[in-house]
Amino acid sequence: MTSPSVPIPKKPRTRYHHGDLRRALVSEAVRTIREEGVDALTLRAAGKRLGVSQTALYRHFPDKAALLAAVATEGFRMLRVTLDEAWSHGRGGIKAFHAMGVAYVRFARLNPSHYRVMFGGFVDDLIAEPELHTEASAAFQSLVDAIVAQQHLRVVRHEDPEQVARFVWAAVHGLAMLTIDGRFGKHDGPIDDLIDYAVTRIRTGIAAERATTARAPRR
Amino acid sequence: MTSPSVPIPKKPRTRYHHGDLRRALVSEAVRTIREEGVDALTLRAAGKRLGVSQTALYRHFPDKAALLAAVATEGFRMLRVTLDEAWSHGRGGIKAFHAMGVAYVRFARLNPSHYRVMFGGFVDDLIAEPELHTEASAAFQSLVDAIVAQQHLRVVRHEDPEQVARFVWAAVHGLAMLTIDGRFGKHDGPIDDLIDYAVTRIRTGIAAERATTARAPRR
DNA sequence: ACCTGAACACCGTTCAAGT
Protein backbone atom coordinates (compact mmCIF):
# COMPACT_ATOMS: atom_id res chain seq x y z
CA MET A 1 0.00 0.00 0.00
CA THR A 2 2.67 2.51 0.92
CA SER A 3 5.57 0.97 -0.98
CA PRO A 4 4.40 1.79 -4.50
CA SER A 5 2.96 5.24 -3.76
CA VAL A 6 5.37 6.71 -1.20
CA PRO A 7 8.96 6.76 -2.46
CA ILE A 8 11.53 6.19 0.27
CA PRO A 9 13.48 9.39 0.96
CA LYS A 10 17.11 8.89 0.00
CA LYS A 11 18.36 10.28 3.28
CA PRO A 12 15.92 10.86 6.15
CA ARG A 13 18.47 13.08 7.95
CA THR A 14 15.99 13.26 10.85
CA ARG A 15 14.51 16.45 9.56
CA TYR A 16 11.97 17.84 12.01
CA HIS A 17 10.91 14.78 13.99
CA HIS A 18 9.82 11.93 11.77
CA GLY A 19 10.93 9.89 8.83
CA ASP A 20 7.49 8.46 8.23
CA LEU A 21 4.91 10.61 9.92
CA ARG A 22 2.13 9.11 7.85
CA ARG A 23 2.66 5.63 9.23
CA ALA A 24 3.18 7.01 12.73
CA LEU A 25 -0.15 8.82 12.52
CA VAL A 26 -2.02 5.67 11.55
CA SER A 27 -0.38 3.73 14.40
CA GLU A 28 -1.16 6.45 16.88
CA ALA A 29 -4.76 6.57 15.67
CA VAL A 30 -5.15 2.82 16.17
CA ARG A 31 -3.61 3.01 19.64
CA THR A 32 -5.85 5.89 20.71
CA ILE A 33 -9.02 4.29 19.37
CA ARG A 34 -8.15 1.00 21.04
CA GLU A 35 -7.33 2.49 24.42
CA GLU A 36 -9.67 5.46 24.62
CA GLY A 37 -12.31 5.04 21.95
CA VAL A 38 -12.79 6.64 18.56
CA ASP A 39 -14.18 9.86 20.03
CA ALA A 40 -10.92 10.42 21.87
CA LEU A 41 -8.97 10.62 18.63
CA THR A 42 -8.09 14.28 18.05
CA LEU A 43 -5.52 15.67 15.71
CA ARG A 44 -4.21 17.90 18.46
CA ALA A 45 -3.56 15.05 20.90
CA ALA A 46 -2.10 12.83 18.19
CA GLY A 47 0.27 15.59 17.10
CA LYS A 48 1.37 16.36 20.62
CA ARG A 49 2.03 12.68 21.31
CA LEU A 50 4.19 12.38 18.21
CA GLY A 51 6.04 15.59 19.03
CA VAL A 52 4.63 17.38 16.04
CA SER A 53 2.29 20.25 15.40
CA GLN A 54 -1.49 19.82 15.43
CA THR A 55 -1.66 20.56 11.74
CA ALA A 56 1.20 18.34 10.56
CA LEU A 57 -1.35 15.71 9.53
CA TYR A 58 -2.44 17.84 6.60
CA ARG A 59 0.88 17.22 4.83
CA HIS A 60 -0.06 13.51 4.57
CA PHE A 61 -3.87 13.37 4.58
CA PRO A 62 -6.56 15.61 3.12
CA ASP A 63 -8.41 15.57 6.44
CA LYS A 64 -9.20 13.51 9.53
CA ALA A 65 -11.62 11.24 7.65
CA ALA A 66 -8.76 10.20 5.36
CA LEU A 67 -6.74 9.13 8.39
CA LEU A 68 -9.65 6.95 9.52
CA ALA A 69 -9.91 5.57 5.99
CA ALA A 70 -6.25 4.54 6.21
CA VAL A 71 -7.00 2.71 9.46
CA ALA A 72 -9.94 0.96 7.78
CA THR A 73 -7.79 0.02 4.78
CA GLU A 74 -5.19 -1.54 7.05
CA GLY A 75 -8.00 -3.35 8.89
CA PHE A 76 -9.40 -4.93 5.73
CA ARG A 77 -5.96 -6.17 4.72
CA MET A 78 -5.47 -7.71 8.17
CA LEU A 79 -8.92 -9.29 7.95
CA ARG A 80 -8.20 -10.82 4.55
CA VAL A 81 -4.93 -12.31 5.79
CA THR A 82 -6.72 -13.72 8.83
CA LEU A 83 -9.44 -15.32 6.70
CA ASP A 84 -6.99 -16.76 4.19
CA GLU A 85 -4.88 -18.28 6.98
CA ALA A 86 -7.90 -19.94 8.59
CA TRP A 87 -8.96 -21.31 5.21
CA SER A 88 -5.59 -22.67 4.11
CA HIS A 89 -4.75 -24.00 7.55
CA GLY A 90 -7.73 -26.37 7.32
CA ARG A 91 -6.81 -27.27 3.73
CA GLY A 92 -10.09 -25.96 2.37
CA GLY A 93 -12.42 -28.55 3.84
CA ILE A 94 -15.69 -28.12 5.71
CA LYS A 95 -13.82 -27.59 8.95
CA ALA A 96 -11.76 -24.90 7.27
CA PHE A 97 -14.90 -23.02 6.31
CA HIS A 98 -16.14 -23.22 9.87
CA ALA A 99 -12.78 -21.96 11.10
CA MET A 100 -13.00 -19.11 8.63
CA GLY A 101 -16.31 -17.97 10.12
CA VAL A 102 -15.01 -18.21 13.66
CA ALA A 103 -11.83 -16.38 12.63
CA TYR A 104 -13.90 -13.51 11.22
CA VAL A 105 -15.62 -12.86 14.52
CA ARG A 106 -12.43 -13.38 16.47
CA PHE A 107 -10.73 -10.76 14.30
CA ALA A 108 -13.40 -8.25 15.29
CA ARG A 109 -13.02 -9.16 18.95
CA LEU A 110 -9.23 -8.86 18.86
CA ASN A 111 -9.25 -5.66 16.80
CA PRO A 112 -12.46 -3.84 17.76
CA SER A 113 -10.85 -0.47 17.05
CA HIS A 114 -10.06 -1.43 13.47
CA TYR A 115 -13.40 -3.15 13.00
CA ARG A 116 -15.41 -0.22 14.27
CA VAL A 117 -13.63 2.16 11.93
CA MET A 118 -14.12 -0.29 9.06
CA PHE A 119 -17.88 -0.49 9.60
CA GLY A 120 -18.80 2.30 11.98
CA GLY A 121 -19.91 4.70 9.28
CA PHE A 122 -16.88 6.97 9.63
CA VAL A 123 -15.96 6.52 6.00
CA ASP A 124 -19.01 7.31 3.91
CA ASP A 125 -17.26 8.40 0.75
CA LEU A 126 -15.98 5.03 -0.48
CA ILE A 127 -15.43 6.41 -3.97
CA ALA A 128 -12.93 8.91 -2.64
CA GLU A 129 -10.87 6.10 -1.08
CA PRO A 130 -9.97 3.67 -3.86
CA GLU A 131 -7.43 1.77 -1.75
CA LEU A 132 -10.04 1.14 0.90
CA HIS A 133 -12.47 -0.14 -1.70
CA THR A 134 -9.81 -2.42 -3.17
CA GLU A 135 -8.87 -3.97 0.16
CA ALA A 136 -12.51 -4.42 1.20
CA SER A 137 -13.28 -6.13 -2.11
CA ALA A 138 -10.26 -8.42 -1.70
CA ALA A 139 -11.44 -9.55 1.73
CA PHE A 140 -14.90 -10.26 0.35
CA GLN A 141 -13.37 -12.17 -2.55
CA SER A 142 -11.61 -14.52 -0.11
CA LEU A 143 -15.04 -15.48 1.18
CA VAL A 144 -16.41 -15.96 -2.33
CA ASP A 145 -13.45 -18.17 -3.26
CA ALA A 146 -14.03 -20.37 -0.23
CA ILE A 147 -17.70 -20.76 -1.13
CA VAL A 148 -16.89 -21.70 -4.74
CA ALA A 149 -14.49 -24.35 -3.44
CA GLN A 150 -17.19 -25.71 -1.14
CA GLN A 151 -19.60 -25.85 -4.06
CA HIS A 152 -17.10 -27.96 -5.99
CA LEU A 153 -17.03 -30.32 -3.03
CA ARG A 154 -20.85 -30.43 -3.29
CA VAL A 155 -21.31 -29.37 0.31
CA VAL A 156 -22.68 -25.90 -0.41
CA ARG A 157 -25.81 -25.07 -2.41
CA HIS A 158 -25.25 -24.40 -6.09
CA GLU A 159 -26.46 -20.83 -6.14
CA ASP A 160 -24.73 -17.60 -7.15
CA PRO A 161 -21.60 -17.76 -4.96
CA GLU A 162 -21.59 -14.00 -4.53
CA GLN A 163 -25.15 -14.05 -3.24
CA VAL A 164 -24.26 -16.88 -0.85
CA ALA A 165 -21.24 -14.87 0.27
CA ARG A 166 -23.34 -11.77 0.91
CA PHE A 167 -25.57 -13.78 3.23
CA VAL A 168 -22.62 -15.32 5.09
CA TRP A 169 -20.90 -11.95 5.36
CA ALA A 170 -24.04 -10.30 6.73
CA ALA A 171 -24.47 -13.04 9.33
CA VAL A 172 -20.90 -13.02 10.66
CA HIS A 173 -20.78 -9.23 10.47
CA GLY A 174 -23.92 -8.91 12.59
CA LEU A 175 -22.52 -11.39 15.07
CA ALA A 176 -19.23 -9.50 15.21
CA MET A 177 -20.89 -6.12 15.69
CA LEU A 178 -23.27 -7.24 18.42
CA THR A 179 -20.39 -9.00 20.17
CA ILE A 180 -17.96 -6.08 20.26
CA ASP A 181 -20.82 -3.71 21.15
CA GLY A 182 -21.42 -5.80 24.26
CA ARG A 183 -24.98 -6.74 23.34
CA PHE A 184 -24.58 -10.27 24.64
CA GLY A 185 -24.45 -10.42 28.43
CA LYS A 186 -22.90 -12.99 30.68
CA HIS A 187 -26.28 -14.58 31.36
CA ASP A 188 -26.43 -15.40 27.65
CA GLY A 189 -23.77 -18.05 28.12
CA PRO A 190 -20.17 -18.19 26.90
CA ILE A 191 -19.65 -16.00 23.86
CA ASP A 192 -17.48 -18.66 22.23
CA ASP A 193 -20.39 -21.08 22.38
CA LEU A 194 -22.66 -18.55 20.70
CA ILE A 195 -20.15 -17.90 17.94
CA ASP A 196 -19.64 -21.60 17.31
CA TYR A 197 -23.39 -22.17 17.31
CA ALA A 198 -24.07 -19.29 14.93
CA VAL A 199 -21.43 -20.39 12.44
CA THR A 200 -22.90 -23.89 12.53
CA ARG A 201 -26.36 -22.49 11.76
CA ILE A 202 -24.91 -20.45 8.90
CA ARG A 203 -23.33 -23.59 7.44
CA THR A 204 -26.61 -25.47 7.74
CA GLY A 205 -28.34 -22.59 6.00
CA ILE A 206 -26.13 -22.80 2.94
CA ALA A 207 -25.51 -26.58 2.92
CA ALA A 208 -26.23 -28.54 -0.25
CA GLU A 209 -29.62 -30.22 0.09
CA ARG A 210 -28.60 -33.89 0.16
CA ALA A 211 -25.06 -33.62 1.39
CA THR A 212 -25.42 -33.21 5.13
CA THR A 213 -23.09 -36.18 5.54
CA ALA A 214 -20.12 -36.62 3.24
CA ARG A 215 -21.23 -38.98 0.52
CA ALA A 216 -20.35 -39.47 -3.11
CA PRO A 217 -22.85 -37.53 -5.21
CA ARG A 218 -24.63 -39.35 -8.02
CA ARG A 219 -23.89 -38.46 -11.66
CA MET B 1 -42.69 5.98 27.83
CA THR B 2 -43.52 9.62 28.48
CA SER B 3 -47.10 9.24 29.67
CA PRO B 4 -46.34 7.65 33.03
CA SER B 5 -43.22 9.63 33.84
CA VAL B 6 -44.07 13.13 32.57
CA PRO B 7 -47.22 14.52 34.19
CA ILE B 8 -49.23 16.77 31.95
CA PRO B 9 -48.98 20.39 33.10
CA LYS B 10 -52.39 21.60 34.26
CA LYS B 11 -52.18 24.76 32.23
CA PRO B 12 -49.40 25.15 29.67
CA ARG B 13 -50.01 28.92 29.52
CA THR B 14 -47.41 29.01 26.72
CA ARG B 15 -44.63 29.89 29.09
CA TYR B 16 -41.43 30.53 27.23
CA HIS B 17 -41.92 28.66 23.98
CA HIS B 18 -42.86 25.04 24.52
CA GLY B 19 -45.28 22.85 26.39
CA ASP B 20 -43.29 19.70 25.77
CA LEU B 21 -39.76 20.64 24.88
CA ARG B 22 -38.52 17.12 25.66
CA ARG B 23 -40.64 15.54 22.96
CA ALA B 24 -39.83 18.37 20.55
CA LEU B 25 -36.11 17.80 21.09
CA VAL B 26 -36.39 14.10 20.29
CA SER B 27 -38.39 14.86 17.13
CA GLU B 28 -35.92 17.50 16.05
CA ALA B 29 -33.02 15.12 16.68
CA VAL B 30 -34.65 12.44 14.50
CA ARG B 31 -35.33 14.96 11.74
CA THR B 32 -31.79 16.29 11.75
CA ILE B 33 -30.18 12.85 11.79
CA ARG B 34 -32.43 11.70 8.96
CA GLU B 35 -31.86 14.73 6.75
CA GLU B 36 -28.28 15.68 7.58
CA GLY B 37 -26.69 12.77 9.42
CA VAL B 38 -25.93 12.15 13.06
CA ASP B 39 -22.83 14.37 12.99
CA ALA B 40 -24.97 17.35 12.05
CA LEU B 41 -26.95 17.10 15.27
CA THR B 42 -25.80 19.93 17.54
CA LEU B 43 -27.54 21.25 20.60
CA ARG B 44 -27.03 24.77 19.35
CA ALA B 45 -28.75 24.17 16.01
CA ALA B 46 -31.56 22.17 17.61
CA GLY B 47 -32.20 24.93 20.14
CA LYS B 48 -32.21 27.63 17.53
CA ARG B 49 -34.62 25.66 15.36
CA LEU B 50 -37.03 25.22 18.26
CA GLY B 51 -36.75 28.88 19.23
CA VAL B 52 -35.04 28.07 22.47
CA SER B 53 -31.62 28.57 24.00
CA GLN B 54 -28.70 26.28 23.24
CA THR B 55 -28.69 25.04 26.83
CA ALA B 56 -32.43 24.47 27.27
CA LEU B 57 -31.86 20.77 26.63
CA TYR B 58 -30.22 20.39 30.02
CA ARG B 59 -33.59 20.93 31.78
CA HIS B 60 -34.80 17.66 30.21
CA PHE B 61 -31.70 15.52 29.62
CA PRO B 62 -28.46 15.03 31.54
CA ASP B 63 -26.48 15.48 28.34
CA LYS B 64 -26.48 14.97 24.58
CA ALA B 65 -25.94 11.21 24.89
CA ALA B 66 -29.20 10.97 26.84
CA LEU B 67 -31.03 12.65 23.96
CA LEU B 68 -29.63 10.04 21.59
CA ALA B 69 -30.63 7.33 24.05
CA ALA B 70 -34.19 8.65 23.91
CA VAL B 71 -34.10 8.38 20.11
CA ALA B 72 -32.82 4.81 20.42
CA THR B 73 -35.53 3.94 22.95
CA GLU B 74 -38.21 5.22 20.60
CA GLY B 75 -36.59 3.23 17.79
CA PHE B 76 -36.69 -0.06 19.69
CA ARG B 77 -40.36 0.46 20.50
CA MET B 78 -41.11 1.13 16.83
CA LEU B 79 -39.12 -1.95 15.85
CA ARG B 80 -41.01 -4.17 18.29
CA VAL B 81 -44.36 -2.95 16.99
CA THR B 82 -43.19 -3.58 13.42
CA LEU B 83 -42.08 -7.12 14.21
CA ASP B 84 -45.25 -7.95 16.15
CA GLU B 85 -47.41 -6.68 13.30
CA ALA B 86 -45.57 -8.78 10.72
CA TRP B 87 -45.88 -11.83 12.96
CA SER B 88 -49.57 -11.50 13.81
CA HIS B 89 -50.51 -10.49 10.28
CA GLY B 90 -49.33 -13.89 9.05
CA ARG B 91 -51.06 -15.62 11.96
CA GLY B 92 -47.81 -17.03 13.29
CA GLY B 93 -47.03 -19.50 10.52
CA ILE B 94 -43.85 -20.10 8.59
CA LYS B 95 -44.67 -17.29 6.22
CA ALA B 96 -45.19 -15.00 9.17
CA PHE B 97 -41.69 -15.75 10.42
CA HIS B 98 -40.28 -14.98 7.01
CA ALA B 99 -42.25 -11.73 6.93
CA MET B 100 -40.86 -10.88 10.36
CA GLY B 101 -37.30 -11.18 9.07
CA VAL B 102 -38.02 -9.09 6.02
CA ALA B 103 -39.83 -6.53 8.18
CA TYR B 104 -36.76 -6.18 10.40
CA VAL B 105 -34.51 -5.18 7.53
CA ARG B 106 -37.21 -2.99 6.01
CA PHE B 107 -37.51 -1.14 9.32
CA ALA B 108 -33.80 -0.34 9.20
CA ARG B 109 -34.10 0.83 5.60
CA LEU B 110 -37.12 3.04 6.34
CA ASN B 111 -35.66 4.40 9.57
CA PRO B 112 -31.89 4.43 9.10
CA SER B 113 -31.52 7.40 11.45
CA HIS B 114 -33.21 5.56 14.30
CA TYR B 115 -31.41 2.33 13.49
CA ARG B 116 -27.97 3.90 13.40
CA VAL B 117 -28.52 5.54 16.77
CA MET B 118 -29.82 2.24 18.15
CA PHE B 119 -26.71 0.32 17.08
CA GLY B 120 -24.12 2.89 16.09
CA GLY B 121 -22.28 2.82 19.39
CA PHE B 122 -23.55 6.23 20.52
CA VAL B 123 -25.06 4.78 23.65
CA ASP B 124 -22.40 2.76 25.40
CA ASP B 125 -23.70 3.07 28.94
CA LEU B 126 -26.74 0.83 28.69
CA ILE B 127 -26.96 0.53 32.47
CA ALA B 128 -27.50 4.25 32.75
CA GLU B 129 -30.51 4.05 30.44
CA PRO B 130 -32.99 1.57 31.93
CA GLU B 131 -35.81 2.52 29.55
CA LEU B 132 -33.59 1.82 26.57
CA HIS B 133 -32.61 -1.54 27.97
CA THR B 134 -36.26 -2.42 28.64
CA GLU B 135 -37.40 -1.57 25.12
CA ALA B 136 -34.47 -3.36 23.51
CA SER B 137 -35.18 -6.47 25.56
CA ALA B 138 -38.87 -6.32 24.62
CA ALA B 139 -38.02 -6.23 20.92
CA PHE B 140 -35.69 -9.22 21.34
CA GLN B 141 -38.40 -11.06 23.28
CA SER B 142 -40.78 -10.72 20.32
CA LEU B 143 -38.26 -12.66 18.28
CA VAL B 144 -37.85 -15.31 21.00
CA ASP B 145 -41.63 -15.72 21.24
CA ALA B 146 -41.91 -16.28 17.50
CA ILE B 147 -39.18 -18.92 17.63
CA VAL B 148 -40.85 -20.74 20.52
CA ALA B 149 -44.10 -20.80 18.55
CA GLN B 150 -42.25 -22.21 15.53
CA GLN B 151 -40.72 -24.87 17.72
CA HIS B 152 -44.19 -25.91 18.87
CA LEU B 153 -45.10 -26.27 15.21
CA ARG B 154 -42.01 -28.49 14.87
CA VAL B 155 -40.57 -26.40 12.06
CA VAL B 156 -37.67 -24.97 14.05
CA ARG B 157 -34.88 -26.91 15.76
CA HIS B 158 -35.51 -27.75 19.40
CA GLU B 159 -32.61 -25.84 20.86
CA ASP B 160 -32.47 -23.05 23.41
CA PRO B 161 -34.85 -20.52 21.82
CA GLU B 162 -32.79 -17.61 23.11
CA GLN B 163 -29.67 -19.00 21.44
CA VAL B 164 -31.59 -19.49 18.20
CA ALA B 165 -32.90 -15.94 18.53
CA ARG B 166 -29.39 -14.54 19.03
CA PHE B 167 -28.30 -16.15 15.77
CA VAL B 168 -31.32 -14.87 13.86
CA TRP B 169 -30.91 -11.42 15.34
CA ALA B 170 -27.22 -11.28 14.42
CA ALA B 171 -27.97 -12.34 10.85
CA VAL B 172 -30.76 -9.82 10.17
CA HIS B 173 -28.84 -7.12 12.02
CA GLY B 174 -25.77 -7.63 9.87
CA LEU B 175 -27.91 -7.57 6.76
CA ALA B 176 -29.63 -4.38 7.92
CA MET B 177 -26.37 -2.62 8.77
CA LEU B 178 -24.62 -3.51 5.52
CA THR B 179 -27.71 -2.46 3.60
CA ILE B 180 -28.14 0.99 5.14
CA ASP B 181 -24.39 1.56 5.02
CA GLY B 182 -24.58 1.10 1.25
CA ARG B 183 -22.23 -1.89 1.16
CA PHE B 184 -24.29 -3.62 -1.51
CA GLY B 185 -23.95 -1.99 -4.89
CA LYS B 186 -26.31 -1.98 -7.81
CA HIS B 187 -24.27 -4.63 -9.60
CA ASP B 188 -25.07 -6.97 -6.70
CA GLY B 189 -28.65 -7.25 -7.93
CA PRO B 190 -31.91 -5.97 -6.42
CA ILE B 191 -31.56 -5.46 -2.69
CA ASP B 192 -35.02 -6.93 -2.11
CA ASP B 193 -33.88 -10.18 -3.72
CA LEU B 194 -30.86 -10.33 -1.43
CA ILE B 195 -32.98 -9.73 1.66
CA ASP B 196 -35.48 -12.40 0.64
CA TYR B 197 -32.65 -14.81 -0.13
CA ALA B 198 -30.87 -14.16 3.17
CA VAL B 199 -34.02 -14.64 5.24
CA THR B 200 -34.64 -17.91 3.42
CA ARG B 201 -31.12 -19.09 4.24
CA ILE B 202 -31.63 -18.10 7.89
CA ARG B 203 -34.82 -20.17 8.01
CA THR B 204 -33.04 -23.14 6.46
CA GLY B 205 -30.32 -22.76 9.04
CA ILE B 206 -32.69 -23.09 11.98
CA ALA B 207 -35.22 -25.49 10.40
CA ALA B 208 -36.09 -28.70 12.26
CA GLU B 209 -34.09 -31.54 10.77
CA ARG B 210 -36.85 -33.64 9.22
CA ALA B 211 -39.52 -31.04 8.74
CA THR B 212 -38.46 -29.31 5.55
CA THR B 213 -41.91 -30.07 4.21
CA ALA B 214 -44.94 -29.83 6.47
CA ARG B 215 -45.60 -33.34 7.68
CA ALA B 216 -46.98 -34.83 10.87
CA PRO B 217 -44.00 -35.70 13.05
CA ARG B 218 -43.88 -39.12 14.62
CA ARG B 219 -44.57 -38.88 18.33
C1' DA C 1 -40.03 24.69 37.52
C1' DC C 2 -38.00 26.06 33.55
C1' DC C 3 -35.03 28.84 30.68
C1' DT C 4 -31.14 32.33 29.47
C1' DG C 5 -26.51 34.21 28.29
C1' DA C 6 -21.89 34.54 29.11
C1' DA C 7 -17.97 31.87 29.78
C1' DC C 8 -14.83 27.74 29.62
C1' DA C 9 -12.33 24.26 27.52
C1' DC C 10 -12.23 22.16 23.81
C1' DC C 11 -12.61 20.76 18.41
C1' DG C 12 -11.14 20.48 12.76
C1' DT C 13 -9.40 23.28 9.37
C1' DT C 14 -7.15 27.28 6.83
C1' DC C 15 -3.28 29.95 5.62
C1' DA C 16 0.62 32.87 5.61
C1' DA C 17 5.06 32.03 7.07
C1' DG C 18 9.16 29.48 8.16
C1' DT C 19 13.33 25.78 7.10
Added chain:
DNA sequence: ACCTGAACACCGTTCAAGT
Protein backbone atom coordinates in the same frame (compact mmCIF):
# COMPACT_ATOMS: atom_id res chain seq x y z
C1' DA D 1 9.10 19.07 0.56
C1' DC D 2 7.56 19.32 4.97
C1' DC D 3 6.17 21.61 9.17
C1' DT D 4 4.63 25.63 12.34
C1' DG D 5 1.62 28.94 14.88
C1' DA D 6 -1.93 32.02 14.94
C1' DA D 7 -6.53 32.50 13.71
C1' DC D 8 -11.38 31.16 12.43
C1' DA D 9 -15.62 29.07 13.11
C1' DC D 10 -17.35 25.94 15.43
C1' DC D 11 -18.54 22.31 19.53
C1' DG D 12 -20.70 20.37 24.59
C1' DT D 13 -21.13 21.78 29.09
C1' DT D 14 -21.21 24.72 33.45
C1' DC D 15 -23.18 28.15 36.21
C1' DA D 16 -24.88 32.35 38.11
C1' DA D 17 -28.83 34.77 37.06
C1' DG D 18 -33.45 35.61 35.55
C1' DT D 19 -39.06 34.73 35.41
